[in-house]
Amino acid sequence: MENKKVIINIGRQLGSGGHDIGRMLALDFNAQYYDRELMNLAAKESGLSEHFFEQHDERKSFFRSFLHLPNGISTNFDRQGFSQDSFFQFQSEAIRKAADEGSCVFVGRCADYVLRDYQNVVNVFITASMDFRVKQVMSKQNFTSAMQAQHFIEQGEAKRADYYNYYTGKKWGHATSYDLCIDSSILGLVETEKFIAEFIRKRFDL
Amino acid sequence: MQATLELGQKPVGRLLWQYALPAIVAMTASSLYNIIDRAMIGQVVGPEAIAGLGITFPFMNLSAAFGAAVGVGASTCISVKLGQKDYKTAEHLLGNTVTLNLVVGFLFMVACLTFLDPILRFFGASDVTLPYARQFMVVILLGNMVTHMYFGMNAVLRAAGKPRHAMYATLFTVGMNILLVVAFVWWFRWGIRGAALATITSQSLALCWQMWIFSDQRELLHLRRGIYRLKADLVRNIMSIGVSPFLMQTTSCVIVIFMNNQFVHYGGDMAVGAYSIANSMAMVFFMFVMGVTQGMQPIVGYNYGAEKYDRMMRCLWLAISVATFILLVGWALAMLFPHQIARIFTNDPTLLEMSARGIRLDMLVFPIIASQAVITNFFQCIGKVKISIFLSLTRQLFMLLPLAYLLPLLWQLDGVWYAMPMSDFGSFAMTWPLLWWYLKKLKAYGK
Numbered sequence: 202m203e204n205k206k207v208i209i210n211i212g213r214q215l216g217s218g219g220h221d222i223g224r225m226l227a228l229d230f231n232a233q234y235y236d237r238e239l240m241n242l243a244a245k246e247s248g249l250s251e252h253f254f255e256q257h258d259e260r261k262s263f264f265r266s267f268l269h270l271p272n273g274i275s276t277n278f279d280r281q282g283f284s285q286d287s288f289f290q291f292q293s294e295a296i297r298k299a300a301d302e303g304s305c306v307f308v309g310r311c312a313d314y315v316l317r318d319y320q321n322v323v324n325v326f327i328t329a330s331m332d333f334r335v336k337q338v339m340s341k342q343n344f345t346s347a348m349q350a351q352h353f354i355e356q357g358e359a360k361r362a363d364y365y366n367y368y369t370g371k372k373w374g375h376a377t378s379y380d381l382c383i384d385s386s387i388l389g390l391v392e393t394e395k396f397i398a399e400f401i402r403k404r405f406d407l
Numbered sequence: 408m409q410a411t412l413e414l415g416q417k418p419v420g421r422l423l424w425q426y427a428l429p430a431i432v433a434m435t436a437s438s439l440y441n442i443i444d445r446a447m448i449g450q451v452v453g454p455e456a457i458a459g460l461g462i463t464f465p466f467m468n469l470s471a472a473f474g475a476a477v478g479v480g481a482s483t484c485i486s487v488k489l490g491q492k493d494y495k496t497a498e499h500l501l502g503n504t505v506t507l508n509l510v511v512g513f514l515f516m517v518a519c520l521t522f523l524d525p526i527l528r529f530f531g532a533s534d535v536t537l538p539y540a541r542q543f544m545v546v547i548l549l550g551n552m553v554t555h556m557y558f559g560m561n562a563v564l565r566a567a568g569k570p571r572h573a574m575y576a577t578l579f580t581v582g583m584n585i586l587l588v589v590a591f592v593w594w595f596r597w598g599i600r601g602a603a604l605a606t607i608t609s610q611s612l613a614l615c616w617q618m619w620i621f622s623d624q625r626e627l628l629h630l631r632r633g634i635y636r637l638k639a640d641l642v643r644n645i646m647s648i649g650v651s652p653f654l655m656q657t658t659s660c661v662i663v664i665f666m667n668n669q670f671v672h673y674g675g676d677m678a679v680g681a682y683s684i685a686n687s688m689a690m691v692f693f694m695f696v697m698g699v700t701q702g703m704q705p706i707v708g709y710n711y712g713a714e715k716y717d718r719m720m721r722c723l724w725l726a727i728s729v730a731t732f733i734l735l736v737g738w739a740l741a742m743l744f745p746h747q748i749a750r751i752f753t754n755d756p757t758l759l760e761m762s763a764r765g766i767r768l769d770m771l772v773f774p775i776i777a778s779q780a781v782i783t784n785f786f787q788c789i790g791k792v793k794i795s796i797f798l799s800l801t802r803q804l805f806m807l808l809p810l811a812y813l814l815p816l817l818w819q820l821d822g823v824w825y826a827m828p829m830s831d832f833g834s835f836a837m838t839w840p841l842l843w844w845y846l847k848k849l850k851a852y853g854k
Contacts, residue, residue, distance in 0.1 A: 249709070249712040250712060252714070253714070289487065290491075315491065368491075370641065
């Protein structure tokens with residue numbers, strides 16, 4: 202079953218365990234796992250530093266929109282130039298390149314949109330109850346209070362949604378954008394992963 | 408992406424030249440057109456007309472603000488979508504841009520025409536200048552939809568990978584405008600209305616050409632049925648980017664309104680005329696600097712991102728040197744030949760005397776503005792947008808407005824003029840320490 206190429210895109214709420222599930226899926230399907238690794242790839246392609254990509258990763262702020270401004274009047278003629286959108290462009294190219302090479306699991310970064318014309322793609326969105334996510338975040342990020350963790354989640358998700366909606370023109374987390382939406386707090390991470398894997402096998406007749 | 412990679416490799420000097428030249432050409436062309444426009448009105452129609460024209464500047468800023476909100480926003484979104492080869496969305500964006508421009512342009516026209524006189528009064532028009540300002544604005548406002556469309560389509564042309572066509576459109580408009588202004592104002596004696604008509608006519612012609620390009624069915628991005636209906640999410644994306652150019656333009660609008668009112672209050676209509684003459688002189692040289700900073704943007708931005716700090720710094724110093732040199736030339740001309748310069752715009756002895764003095768005071772410390780503008784832009788390029796906004800607001804808003812309010816209490820009309828070099832100096836004195844502080848931090852980070 203490893204001969205057939207599969208591309209799995211995972212969108213996830215913060216703290217829903219999307220990363221862990223992604224890693225397990227990558228093992229199951231003998232696929233390459235990409236999340237932050239994408240930034241290394243994109244950095245290599247573009248000659249920009251990884252550090253810089255980390256700053257711009259899945260983020261799009263109001264103040265950054267001022268970057269589009271060539272100070273006042275726009276006469277930026279040769280638009281081969283360089284702006285915040287170049288990051289997205291570089292990352293998209295890294296995603297496509299990785300997808301061309303073999304089976305992949307992509308977590309986030311609008312991969313579902315970037316690879317919309319590819320065959321053998323399955324798009325999954327993972328949610329979880331707030332309690333579950335707060336616990337996950339607290340154990341991973343060393344937060345002491347649940348309030349802090351919840352605040353962190355809300356802020357992070359607003360950024361993710363902003364980024365996704367802006368670049369894809371779709372709604373982040375909206376069921377119609379995905380093939381499967383699942384709440385990982387019901388079955389737990391391991392069982393949820395098995396369920397998704399089963400879905401993917403059926404989908405591709407593996 | 409090949410083109411982007413060269414930003415990290417080619418010699419910095421050559422890159423700066425390559426990226427700045429088109430911007431400089433466009434900027435200089437449009438300020439040249441402004442000069443000829445104002446010179447025609449000043450010489451043929453009279454000194455009151457040039458004051459009336461000065462009153463309408465905030466209007467032009469405001470109209471440009473709405474135009475830029477749609478144009479910059481749409482072109483940015485389109486270039487993202489084209490980069491993703493998402494042609495369907497890009498086409499819808501094109502259609503939405505057309506509709507939005509028409510809607511916004513129309514609403515702006517109706518709102519302004521309805522309240523034209525009160526608005527002009529608020530902008531500082533007197534009984535003498537109001538008729539001129541009104542005549543000019545009625546024509547400009549009637550053609551407002553054309554103006555918005557023209558600027559919007561030009562931005563889209565650039566985004567669609569046709570920067571050359573966009574440049575030709577700009578140069579054509581400027582050239583046509585100059586010809587028509589001479590014909591309408593000097594030849595046919597149509598007065599200040601003729602100048603407005605020249606602007607609208609040349610923009611209409613350019614717009615026809617732009618539309619012709621976009622109707623070509625072989626083009627990747629072309630106008631067709633079914634793309635014009637506004638889509639909420641596309642409009643939201645366009646506007647979210649458009650907010651920042653809109654705010655910038657509105658700020659300069661507020662400043663001109665305030666300055667005009669101060670000039671009217673302390674020096675009468677002639678002072679407004681002198682201000683607009685001095686300003687157009689300063690603008691010619693300042694536009695050059697804007698061109699240089701625009702050329703600098705991608706080079707500094709990329710090399711900062713690639714952590715090639717030596718290249719980034721070389722580009723910054725080069726830009727500062729070139730810009731300062733240009734403004735030094737402008738400064739020397741202003742200090743040595745203020746009367747001759749003012750003579751281009753008017754032969755009225757009162758206005759001439761006032762303008763010559765104004766030019767000297769306005770541009771008293773002109774060369775230091777070069778580094779201020781370049782460094783402000785530098786912070787923008789490296790993503791320190793808040794610092795950049797703060798710096799550009801310092802000069803225009805935080806320093807100029809209070810000074811222009813306080814100094815005349817002591818020195819009357821001269822006080823209003825003094826406010827300009829003083830705010831220039833003040834912002835200059837804030838900018839350099841910030842740069843030193845930042846560079847020190849950068850060095851520490853490098854280790």
